[in-house]
Amino acid sequence: MDVNQFREFARSAVDFVADYLENIRDRPVLPSVEPGYLHKLLPEVVPEQPEQWQDVMKDIERVIMPGITNWQSPNFHAYYPTATSFPSIVGEMITSGLGIIGFSWICSPACTELEVVLMDWLGKFLDLPPSFLNCSEGPGGGVIQGSASEAILVAVLAAREQTVRRMKLDHPEMTESEIRGKLVSYSSDQSNSCVEKAGLLAAVPIRLIKADENGSLRGETLEAAILADIQSGLIPIICIATFGTTGTCAFDKMDELGPICKKYNIWLHIDAAYAGAALCCPELRSSMNGIDWADSFNFNLHKWMMVNFDCCAMWLKNADTLVEAFSVDRIYLSHQFQGESKAPDYRHWQIPLGRRFRALKVWIVLRTIGAENIRNNIRKQIKLAEMFENYVRADDRFEIVSARSMGLVCFRLKGDCSLTRQLLEKITERKKIYMIQATCNGKLMMRFVVAGLDPKESDVVFAWNEIAGESRKLLESTKIAPAEDVLTKLTNNFATTLTTAFHEEKLK
Amino acid sequence: MDVNQFREFARSAVDFVADYLENIRDRPVLPSVEPGYLHKLLPEVVPEQPEQWQDVMKDIERVIMPGITNWQSPNFHAYYPTATSFPSIVGEMITSGLGIIGFSWICSPACTELEVVLMDWLGKFLDLPPSFLNCSEGPGGGVIQGSASEAILVAVLAAREQTVRRMKLDHPEMTESEIRGKLVSYSSDQSNSCVEKAGLLAAVPIRLIKADENGSLRGETLEAAILADIQSGLIPIICIATFGTTGTCAFDKMDELGPICKKYNIWLHIDAAYAGAALCCPELRSSMNGIDWADSFNFNLHKWMMVNFDCCAMWLKNADTLVEAFSVDRIYLSHQFQGESKAPDYRHWQIPLGRRFRALKVWIVLRTIGAENIRNNIRKQIKLAEMFENYVRADDRFEIVSARSMGLVCFRLKGDCSLTRQLLEKITERKKIYMIQATCNGKLMMRFVVAGLDPKESDVVFAWNEIAGESRKLLESTKIAPAEDVLTKLTNNFATTLTTAFHEEKLK
Structure with missing residues (x-):
């Protein structure tokens, strides 16, 4: 393929993407294929000729x-x-066109330095403690990881190695194997599956401690677990707290967990994969008090900040712990400017050696969309979730399982869990909207998250119509009389409020 | 940004990328900036308005x-x-436009299934043992990882967990901590830094065993290390062999390592990050005998197969070992078609939970370029390296340090290492070509790798002129008379041979 064919091909692909995203509502959200469908449509070998x-x-x-x-x-x-988002797609294309790999400063100074600058932009945008920033005096700093899974694993590994080093100094009578065999970590039973996986990968057991009835990990429960482990001779290394759990978007109580982690010299990491972006809105910060206690923090730009996957921002108060834990040097990786504070070799901050130029798409997104529109996009999604929540609350057939949090509403049909399961199966079969199940305090529920490139009020109405309609059919078939349909009553009223509050045209 | 602005922006970016790649020779290969240059060019906060x-x-x-x-x-x-490559850039853009995350089959069946099919395409293209393929009867299979670092870490972790499970069964008298404390792994002192890092991350010591004078890890040395460890009560779990070491592109002796790993029940992984792609050329397979012995194998499509970073193909003879080691399930991740063999949940095959639709760009590249042109591109790069090697051999001032291997020539100025160091510093300062240093058998050398989007004979001539010219200046300044310049003599002769053998226009 020569460069002119590329120009044609790429323009055609731009139009394909533009048309796809512009008309995405015309497609069922879920596919209709059966496992193995694609194997029948393709040949079995690489084509010999182009x-x-x-x-x-x-x-x-x-x-x-x-x-x-x-x-x-x-x-x-x-x-x-x-x-x-549109600018993010362009950024990804330019990155693949430049075709650089940024494992050290010399591999492309712009790749490293733009990341250093942008992590400070983002840290200030989220009002993080200054000690997290690259521009702070101390050893704090930010880095882009691929995903929250990787950020959490990095934190667990760094905490593990830090503890092993400390214990070897403090307890020269213990062998390294003995120390490693006693390590233990903590998180809540509501944390994402990747936390448990990080424990498996790091070979450090993670206690999934019971959250309270609101889904929050509490200080008292954590301390009890730590004390029991210390009494058994174990060595606690890290607690992974969550801002915005996967099930119900609950928030762990940092003001309780922080002092306890400090007391027992335990690394405190916050996984704020989804909710963390909301820190850019001052009015949404109250549920995320106590970040100051954290040693490290991550949130995904690919969740709520209009940057396409993969792009996870991670900050540490002491980035040296990473370099000490992960550093392996070779002569072929050395270069003249090593060790400059404005030019960190980010390969020591992450799992793999190679790294993409992810900062470019972040920069393009932040500049072409701007801080105000990013905030308003988050606010809009929360308002749409409130609109949905009001539909649920006004319908006697349903109950809200846990209070709406950010853009997530957790709800269920009243009565036996099998009703909710059947309803969700029916809705999934019809493929008009896609929700998934979760459990909360033993109850099966559906999770309604506001998502998509540019969700509107009419999309919430569409979803509620689908849910209400299928519920009616299901409950009729199970001989329970349907309650009054409240949709029309509420929609007009709520929609007016929403439209005046936001500038949808700016968020397109 | 609305969809029409996106069309304009994206077209402009397409032209930017096309112009950049078309005229890339006009730019110095290395940048001229000092650390911190970028901080002065950008504001300190996210812009408020777009x-x-x-x-x-x-x-x-x-x-x-x-x-x-x-x-x-x-x-x-x-x-x-x-x-x-041009098609890969388009593929990356479409992937970011679709904006899907493929952690399980239901998240986008096409994402999983295309990967299953393509890993079989690639496995057949490389003539891998059928037991590696997804379409084989057994538990073998292929998956796309981000990079060789991740593939190697995955192999080490899977081997670790497999051994721990086996030892717990065989030795119920040992605690899990005792077992973990005795684990040990092997690789050569020529393997990539990411192998040593995988050991740090997995908390499994990796013995970097001395390679022979050709840079190859030999069976006898491996067995001696294993025996010494077993005698010390340690438990060997994995040997990471290399096809194409980073320093000199040496090949470990699989026919020697294989039987020993089998004898001691040790997982054998092959990292063929660079050289593995050459398996698609039948005439280049001879240095890579013995793949049949391997339990797992990886090569990077982003090195020699025209797919942009990141894209590492990995195969395993028993993929169940990954699922057993890494599997963490949650109700919100469950779906109706779990466990189908044509629809694996690839999240269990890798470190993170989320995964991009990398198979799409691979598919687009393989189809629009075709098997023959991919082979010819590899052959062309090797021919260009041979051309460079001939220049070096014909010039008495230089010596070849280790035999040319694939597209890599390792050479140095005769005499003290400081000469080579000074020469490389001078060349790097001038920024016309970029080589890096390495050491081999105690000698400092320069590595000349054929690379870039579309390298030509004239580029090799350009590089040799630069090297020869700077050598002349350096040696004159150190009062050693330069030898005869052999460039003109050789170029005409060699260039004719090369042009007739390859179809450069197809490879553009």
Whole structure:
């Protein structure tokens, strides 16, 4: 393919992406294929001769699109929102065009330095403690990781190595194996699966401590677990707290956990994968008190900050702990400017050696969208969740399981869990909207998350119509009389409030 | 930014990338900036209001490009080649436009299934043992990881957990901590830094065993190390062998290592990050005998197979070992089709939970370039390295340090290492070509790797002129008479051979 064919192919692909995102509501949010569908549509070997890009584009529609779950559709209400945005797509393309790998400063100074600058931009935007920033005096700093999973694993590994070093000094009578065999960590039973996985990978058991009835990890419970472990001769190393749990978007009580971690000399990490972005809105910070206690913190730009996956911001109060834990040097990796504070070799801050130029897309997104619109996009999504919550609350057939938090509403049909399960199965089968199940205090529930590239009030109405309609059918079939449909009554009223409050056209 | 602004912005970015890659030889391969240069060019906070994309594009040239090391330039001869290609750039853009996250089959069946199919395409293309393929009867399978670092870490962790499980069964008298404290692994002292780092991360010591004078890890040395460890009561778990070491592109002797790993029940992984792609050329397979012995294998598509970073292919003979080691399930991740063999939940095969749709760019590259051109691109790069090698051999001032291997020539100025160091410093200062240093058998050397988007004979001539010219100046300044310049003599002769053998226009 020569450069002129590339220009044609790429323009065609730009139009494909633009058309796809512009008309995404026309597609069912979930695909209709069965496992193995794609194997039948493709040959079994690499083609020997080149094919025309036009044929590949046709096959994307024929082969790929029927098997796509449309995460950018506003009818996607599963998991948490995953961003893409127009400027981010352009940024990703330029990055792949530059084709650089930024494992050290010399590999492309712009790659490292833009990341250093942007992590300070983001830290200030979120009003993080200054000690987290690259521009602070101390050893604090920020770095872009691929995902929250990696950030959490990095924190666990750094805490592990820090503790092992300390214990070896303090207890020369113990062997390193003995020390490693006694390490233990903490998180809540509401934390994301990747926390437990980080424990498996790091070979450090993670106690998943019972959260309170609101889904929050509390200080008293943590301290009891720590004391029991210390009494058994174990060595606590880290507590992974969560701002915005996956199930119900609950917030752990940092003001309680912080002093306890300090008391027992335990690393405190906060996983704020979804909710952390909301720190850029001053009025949303109250549920996230106590960040000052944390040793490290992560949130995903690819969840609520319009940067496409993968892009997880992570800060540490002492980034030297990473370099001490992960540093392996070779002569072929050395360069003249090593050790400069404005030019860290970020390879020592992460799991892999190679790293993409992710900062470029972040920079393009932040500049072309701007702080005010990013805040307003988060506020809009929360307002839409409130709108949905009001529909649920006004309908006697349903109950809210835990209070709406950020853009998430957790709800269920009153009565036996099997009703909710059947309803969700029916809705999933119809593929008009996509929600997933979770449990809270033993009850099965549905999670309604506001997501997609540009969700609108009409999308919430669409979702509620689907849910209410299917509930009616289900309850009729189970011979329970449906309650009054409250949709029309509420919609007009609420929609007016919402439209005046936000500038939707700016958020497109 | 609305969809029409996106179309304009993206088209402008396409032209930027096309122009950049078309004219990449006009830029010095190395940047001229000092650490901290970028901090002075940018404001300190996120802009409150959106800026025009046109201004951002201008800033890419003003702020970013001066700090870019041009990895796609054919004057880049450092590390190993890193791919980008026109179809891959398009693929990356479409992936970011779809904005899906493929951690389980239901998250986008096409994402999982295309990867399953393509890993079989690639496995057959490389003539891997059928037991590695997804389409084989057994538990073998392939998966795309981000980088070789991650593939190696995954292998080490899977081997670790497999051994711990086995030892717990076989030795119920030992505690899990005791077992973990005795684990040990092996690799050669020539393996990539990421192998040693995998050991740090996994908390499993990795013995870096001395390679022979050709840079190959030998069976006898490995067995001696294993026996010594077993006698000390340790438990060997894995040997990470290399096809194409970072320093000199040496190949470990699989036919020797394989039987020993089998004898002592040790997992055998092959890191073929760079050289593995050459398995698609039948005539290049001879140095890579014995793959059948391996339990797992990785190579980077982003090195020699025209797919942009990050994209590392990994195969395992028993992928169940990963699922057993890494599997953490939650109700919100469950779906109806779990456990289908054609629809694996790839999240259990890797470190993070989230995963990008990398298979799409691989598919687009393989189809639009085709098997024959991929082979010919590798052959062309090797021929260009041979051309460079001939220049070196014909010049009495230089010596070849280890035999040319694939597209890598390792050479030095005869005499004291300080000469080579000074020469490389001078060349690096001039920024016309970029090579890095390495050591081999105690000698400092320069590594000349053929790389860049579309390297040509004239680029090799350009590099040799630069090296020969600077050598002349250096040796004159140190009062040693320069030898005869052999460039002109050889070039015409060699260039003719090369042009007839390859179809350069197809590889553009």
